[in-house]
Amino acid sequence: MHPLIQMNRITKSFSGVIALNEAALxxxxxxxxxxxxxxxxxxxxxxxILTGVYTKDGGDVTIDNQQxxxxxxxxxxxxxxxxxxxxxxxxxxxxxxxxxxxxxEPRGFGGLIDWKAAHKKSREILNSFGLxxxxxxxxxxxxxxxxxxxxxxxxxxxNAKLVIMDEPxxxxxxxxxxxxxxxxxxxxxxxxSVLYVSHxxxxxxxxxxxxxxxxxxxxxxxxTIAESTKLELIASMxxxxxxxxxxxxxxxxxxxxxxxxEVLFEAENxxxxxxxxxxxxxxxxxxxxxxxxxLGSGRTETGRAIFGMDRLKHGNMTFKGAAxxxxxxxxxxxxxxxxxxxxxxxxxxxxxxxxxxxxxxxxLPSLTVNGQIDRKKEKEIVQYYVDALGxxxxxxxxxxxxxxxxxQQKVLLARWLAIKPDFLILDEPTRGxxxxxxxxxxxxxxxxxxxxxxxxxxxxxxxxxxxxxDRIVVMQDGKxxxxxxxxxxxxxxxxxxxxxSHDTPQTAPEAx
Amino acid sequence: xxxxxARKHGxxxxxxxxxxxxxxxxxxxxxxQTLFVNISQVAxxxxxxxxxxxxxxxxxxxxxxxxxxxxAGAIAPLIFLSEFGQSYPVIGLILxxxxxxxxxxxxxxxxxxxxxxxxxxxxIATLILFISGRGIAQVLTNGNLQTFSNPYFSYIGTxxxxxxPFQGWLAIILAxxxxxxxxxxxxxxxxxxxxxxxTAAQLSGIPVRRVKTRVxxxxxxxxxxxxxxxxxxxxxxxxxxxxxxxxxxxxxxxVVGGTLLQxxxxxxxxxxxxxxxxxxxKYTLLANGIEDEVALIAKALxxxxxxxxxxxxxx
Numbered sequence: 001m002h003p004l005i006q007m008n009r010i011t012k013s014f015s016g017v018i019a020l021n022e023a024a025l026x027x028x029x030x031x032x033x034x035x036x037x038x039x040x041x042x043x044x045x046x047x048x049i050l051t052g053v054y055t056k057d058g059g060d061v062t063i064d065n066q067q068x069x070x071x072x073x074x075x076x077x078x079x080x081x082x083x084x085x086x087x088x089x090x091x092x093x094x095x096x097x098x099x100x101x102x103x104x105e106p107r108g109f110g111g112l113i114d115w116k117a118a119h120k121k122s123r124e125i126l127n128s129f130g131l132x133x134x135x136x137x138x139x140x141x142x143x144x145x146x147x148x149x150x151x152x153x154x155x156x157x158x159n160a161k162l163v164i165m166d167e168p169x170x171x172x173x174x175x176x177x178x179x180x181x182x183x184x185x186x187x188x189x190x191x192x193s194v195l196y197v198s199h200x201x202x203x204x205x206x207x208x209x210x211x212x213x214x215x216x217x218x219x220x221x222x223x224t225i226a227e228s229t230k231l232e233l234i235a236s237m238x239x240x241x242x243x244x245x246x247x248x249x250x251x252x253x254x255x256x257x258x259x260x261x262e263v264l265f266e267a268e269n270x271x272x273x274x275x276x277x278x279x280x281x282x283x284x285x286x287x288x289x290x291x292x293x294x295l296g297s298g299r300t301e302t303g304r305a306i307f308g309m310d311r312l313k314h315g316n317m318t319f320k321g322a323a324x325x326x327x328x329x330x331x332x333x334x335x336x337x338x339x340x341x342x343x344x345x346x347x348x349x350x351x352x353x354x355x356x357x358x359x360x361x362x363x364l365p366s367l368t369v370n371g372q373i374d375r376k377k378e379k380e381i382v383q384y385y386v387d388a389l390g391x392x393x394x395x396x397x398x399x400x401x402x403x404x405x406x407x408q409q410k411v412l413l414a415r416w417l418a419i420k421p422d423f424l425i426l427d428e429p430t431r432g433x434x435x436x437x438x439x440x441x442x443x444x445x446x447x448x449x450x451x452x453x454x455x456x457x458x459x460x461x462x463x464x465x466x467x468x469x470d471r472i473v474v475m476q477d478g479k480x481x482x483x484x485x486x487x488x489x490x491x492x493x494x495x496x497x498x499x500x501s502h503d504t505p506q507t508a509p510e511a512x
Numbered sequence: 513x514x515x516x517x518a519r520k521h522g523x524x525x526x527x528x529x530x531x532x533x534x535x536x537x538x539x540x541x542x543x544x545q546t547l548f549v550n551i552s553q554v555a556x557x558x559x560x561x562x563x564x565x566x567x568x569x570x571x572x573x574x575x576x577x578x579x580x581x582x583x584a585g586a587i588a589p590l591i592f593l594s595e596f597g598q599s600y601p602v603i604g605l606i607l608x609x610x611x612x613x614x615x616x617x618x619x620x621x622x623x624x625x626x627x628x629x630x631x632x633x634x635x636i637a638t639l640i641l642f643i644s645g646r647g648i649a650q651v652l653t654n655g656n657l658q659t660f661s662n663p664y665f666s667y668i669g670t671x672x673x674x675x676x677p678f679q680g681w682l683a684i685i686l687a688x689x690x691x692x693x694x695x696x697x698x699x700x701x702x703x704x705x706x707x708x709x710x711t712a713a714q715l716s717g718i719p720v721r722r723v724k725t726r727v728x729x730x731x732x733x734x735x736x737x738x739x740x741x742x743x744x745x746x747x748x749x750x751x752x753x754x755x756x757x758x759x760x761x762x763x764x765x766x767v768v769g770g771t772l773l774q775x776x777x778x779x780x781x782x783x784x785x786x787x788x789x790x791x792x793x794k795y796t797l798l799a800n801g802i803e804d805e806v807a808l809i810a811k812a813l814x815x816x817x818x819x820x821x822x823x824x825x826x827x
Binding site: 329330 | 697
């Protein structure tokens with residue numbers, strides 16, 4: 001079978017910096033093909049060349065045995081390539097049908113749009129995905145997962161031969177992931193190829209056929225999923241030996257000194273109007289307390305309440321033995337509390353500002369002499385953290401948006417370390433960063449805790465919690481329901497604790 | 513390639529083209545008088561554009577600047593023409609400068625509070641004073657043209673320093689002060705952070721609401737100064753005309769100067785350059801006998817072109 005897509009010896013550089021160096025990609029019809037690599041390995045650049053967002057410097061692209069240059073996203077669509085972006089580009093206020101047929105509406109009598117036919121077509125496609133929803137409702141009234149499926153349905157209705165999915169599961173829960181996988185399988189069954197980009201390696205083993213691994217702008221390996229192991233993939237991405245990684249453990253969080261100091265922070269029955277009802281926890285110096293639970297269980301909300309972002313309705317907090325009731329971020333920062341938020345793009349970076357300006361954002365008041373910024377001191381501080389955290393930048397005045405996700409995250413971590421915090425709240429500190437940066441970030445966190453800092457770690461990655469945390473507070477429906485202590489926590493016990501809490505409702509039955 | 517070049521040096525290129533065109537076509541362009549006329553007119557646009565640039569840098573907009581100019585301009589002659597002002601000319605003169613500017617700052621605070629505390633869209637919030645500000649100014653003056661003769665007050669509109677109009681120097685000094693504020697001070701950094709990502713700024717402990725309110729106060733303060741200059745140039749205050757359509761000129765100048773409407777950037781000297789271009793286009797058309805209405809269309813075309821060049825295009 002001849003391949004659907006063939007990209008050979010693709011090169012691309014941005015203002016002298018090489019992003020792709022002889023990269024290659026081959027996708028056969030009806031194949032689910034994974035593309036993995038660390039952040040900055042060149043995955044997105046390669047995809048953007050395939051979809052015509054960027055123009056390649058060299059190499060050739062062949063689609064259906066036809067060598068061509070794709071001139072733009074429209075052109076890509078014409079050649080049957082559709083992309084489902086992380087940030088969906090649909091119109092939430094219009095109906096599901098309108099979103100599927102937008103720009104290609106079936107015409108009826110007198111050139112008017114034949115809505116009956118349009119609805120029918122939309123329903124048919126969605127039904128083939130096993131999705132039975134009212135297509136006349138506004139798209140925005142459905143969950144992210146369904147919106148994503150609608151985006152795929154749109155691609156199918158445009159007769160896509162290749163659907164590119166970029167981190168499609170990053171905002172889905174388990175059930176929704178299953179639904180998505182079902183759709184991917186039905187695409188495959190009808191001969192449509194899928195290029196699947198994901199940081200979650202488990203997903204690859206669930207639905208992908210082959211995987212292309214990229215490192216430093218090059219294609220380093222193409223493997224059949226069934227014949228590879230997770231460790232091999234990680235090793236290949238990092239360019240390291242599999243055995244060496246195995247010996248080192250799967251996270252860098254464990255193995256701390258475990259000398260716990262005095263109680264640093266205590267919260268009792270925190271409740272806010274943001275679905276937080278009764279969250280209690282305490283953190284000692286040198287301790288990592290994990291917050292476990294499902295999406296929407298109140299983990300992030302607990303962090304926000306502690307940091308003073310959401311006003312407390314009930315409950316009280318003490319920090320370093322004194323009552324603590326912040327009303328704004330500055331209150332917490334002044335006391336030495338930092339909060340690394342979950343969504344790097346929306347709540348973290350200021351994209352147009354430089355690495356330097358982003359890094360010193362939280363310490364500006366302490367850099368100020370007579371209202372002016374002490375630039376010499378600022379540069380010293382930035383240089384210190386760039387070195388200490390191994391942040392890869394061209395120079396400190398480089399806009400932060402040009403960095404890879406892992407390096408952006410390190411800058412944000414440095415933003416908080418720079419306030420010399422006694423207590424850090426980290427919400428998904430390693431989400432969306434590549435394996436190498438993940439280890440490095442975990443090592444930085446471990447070092448901070450060993451030096452006597454207290455840490456509240458919110459993470460959806462069970463191994464991070466299980467290996468890293470001294471204790472895990474399990475949240476459910478906005479309440480802290482139970483607590484696990486290390487040593488002794490395994491992924492099984494954690495999963496069990498989260499699941500068990502769901503079996504035993506905290507409120508008495510209504511009849512009582 | 514052309515686009516990248518245009519984005520980097522488009523303003524200067526446009527200015528050069530305009531000047532060369534005028535030298536060739538416009539009669540008497542290379543006269544000192546021409547320079548004076550243009551400087552004295554561009555100064556007010558430039559001063560207001562500096563303020564607008566700051567507001568846009570926070571991701572906002574201020575439509576009320578023209579009305580604030582009218583209000584400040586109306587109050588000044590009321591004071592030194594009053595009985596009190598006539599009996600105590602020195603105090604009257606001082607008050608004629610300070611009171612209008614205080615009123616302007618209060619207007620800015622009003623805008624700022626509506627936007628930062630009540631979370632009203634900037635375009636709507638500043639529309640309130642856009643409509644009512646000029647109305648108040650006209651009520652204060654009974655809708656009359658107030659003429660006066662006060663050489664001290666008129667100095668800010670007709671005086672010369674080192675041979676050039678005073679208000680030109682004023683605009684440059686204000687631009688330098690604001691430029692230093694933006695590049696050297698915490699407040700400048702905070703403005704850009706708020707415009708660049710408000711949520712991230714808030715989470716990093718930046719007092720977002722206070723920063724926004726202050727920016728609108730500064731913008732109104734600058735508009736107030738411009739209003740006084742216009743009145744001083746004419747030795748007359750016409751509340752119906754002072755600052756009319758200035759918001760459009762100033763926004764156009766900021767955009768032509770490279771300010772991104774989504775916020776996060778504040779090219780102060782770009783705004784000055786933008787103001788000069790807008791003024792020169794106006795002058796070119798006027799001096800060549802083309803009607804005012806056509807000049808408006810030309811301005812609109814310049815804005816469209818500037819926005820087109822600004823927009824990120826793939827290379």
